[in-house]
Amino acid sequence: MPIGFESLLVHAIPFLVVLSRIAGLLLTAPLLSSNIIPRRVKVLMLLSLGICVYPAIPIDTTAIPLANDVYTLAPLVIAELAIGAVIGLMASLPLHAIQLGGLMMGQQMGLGIASVVNPGSDIDGDVLGQIFYLMAMVSFVLVGGLELIVGATIETFGRVPLGGYRMDITVIELLGSLMQASIIVGLRVSMPIVVIIFLENIVVGFLMRTIPGLNILNFGFPLRILLGIGAVIGALAFIRTVTTADMDHTADAIVGWVQSLGPPLIGPSLIGGTPDG
Numbered sequence: 280m281p282i283g284f285e286s287l288l289v290h291a292i293p294f295l296v297v298l299s300r301i302a303g304l305l306l307t308a309p310l311l312s313s314n315i316i317p318r319r320v321k322v323l324m325l326l327s328l329g330i331c332v333y334p335a336i337p338i339d340t341t342a343i344p345l346a347n348d349v350y351t352l353a354p355l356v357i358a359e360l361a362i363g364a365v366i367g368l369m370a371s372l373p374l375h376a377i378q379l380g381g382l383m384m385g386q387q388m389g390l391g392i393a394s395v396v397n398p399g400s401d402i403d404g405d406v407l408g409q410i411f412y413l414m415a416m417v418s419f420v421l422v423g424g425l426e427l428i429v430g431a432t433i434e435t436f437g438r439v440p441l442g443g444y445r446m447d448i449t450v451i452e453l454l455g456s457l458m459q460a461s462i463i464v465g466l467r468v469s470m471p472i473v474v475i476i477f478l479e480n481i482v483v484g485f486l487m488r489t490i491p492g493l494n495i496l497n498f499g500f501p502l503r504i505l506l507g508i509g510a511v512i513g514a515l516a517f518i519r520t521v522t523t524a525d526m527d528h529t530a531d532a533i534v535g536w537v538q539s540l541g542p543p544l545i546g547p548s549l550i551g552g553t554p555d556g
Contacts, residue, residue, distance in 0.1 A: 290333075292352070296441045297336070298329045299356045303363025304432045309371045309419055328429075336436055358444050363432050365450055369457055369533050370428045373525040374415045376461035377518070380468030381411030387469075387476040388507030389500055407511075411468075415522055422523075427530055431537045438541040453536060457529060464525045468518050472510045479506050 305311050305321055385407035419425075483499045 293336075293441055294329060294333055295352075296355060296359050297333050297436070298325060299359035300363050300435065301325055301328050301332070301432060303360035303365075304367045304428060305363070306360070307364045307367030307371060308425075308428050309367075309374050309416055310425065312367065312371075328433075332433055332436055336441065355442050358446065359441070361446055361450075362435050362439065362444055365454070365536070366428050366431050366435075366533055368454065369529055369536070370419075370424060372457050372461040373464070373522060373529050374412055374419060376464040376525060377415040377468060377522050378408045378412035379462070379465030380518070381405065381408035383465065383469035384408075384472045384507065384511060387473050388504055390504070390507075411518075418519075418522065419526065422526060424526065424530070427533065431533050434537050435540060437543050438537065444540070449539075450536075453532065457532060460525065460528065464521055467521055468514075471514050471517070472507055475506055475510045476503060479503055 302325055305325060310316075311321075311324075382405045385405040388407070390405065390407055479502065483502065487499075
């Protein structure tokens with residue numbers, strides 16, 4: 280029996296809403312939002328996930344308006360984008376926290392100028408911060424972060440009907456608390472190295488006062504970089520512990536927020552955490 284165009288057109292708007300929710304994740308999630316992935320690959324990922332998810336959504340849980348004008352669909356698409364974007368943003372905060380710590384370390388070690396004199400590296404920002412960010416991204420992938428955020432986004436389809444999400448103040452409060460925790464993590468990661476460099480500055484300043492002929496350019500700066508690199512190597516275990524704990528806390532926050540959206544409408548949960556009820 281041939282499928283008419285009208286029967287396919289009925290599914291156009293709901294499918295667009297599904298794509299909007301997944302697109303929000305691809306816009307903010309670690310690695311998935313990176314420019315390293317070509318746009319064509321991102322579009323293919325978006326369509327593939329949408330095609331896989333859409334048949335499993337029960338029609339009776341949708342709240343899609345029948346109108347197809349821009350004024351009606353725009354708020355709907357924005358709300359659906361927000362769901363995926365919030366999950367991706369929460370997942371990216373631990374990575375930015377470790378990048379902030381590396382940025383503070385690099386600035387104190389005198390490596391901040393490297394981002395200016397080496398434009399051919401194709402990396403914007405502080406070199407040490409970028410290295411820490413890439414290390415955190417690798418850890419994020421190895422611990423199953425991508426599976427968690429994709430599964431959490433798909434889980435929202437079983438808890439929030441299409442077109443049924445309304446942004447509230449709890450999301451802003453949750454993001455604010457996670458950002459605050461990320462800043463604290465960045466400070467915790469960088470403080471040991473910052474303190475060591477501070478003590479090195481005091482010692483070098485004392486030597487400059489006692490030995491006026493000592494050249495700070497030939498002695499102070501290389502010593503600062505060597506001490507900083509040694510301190511970073513010595514603190515790698517501590518940095519790993521702090522970063523892992525922050526990622527675990529963020530993962531629990533993502534699971535908790537998704538579960539707070541509503542009770543499961545269909546099927547078992549795709550994410551971990553404490554079961555509802």
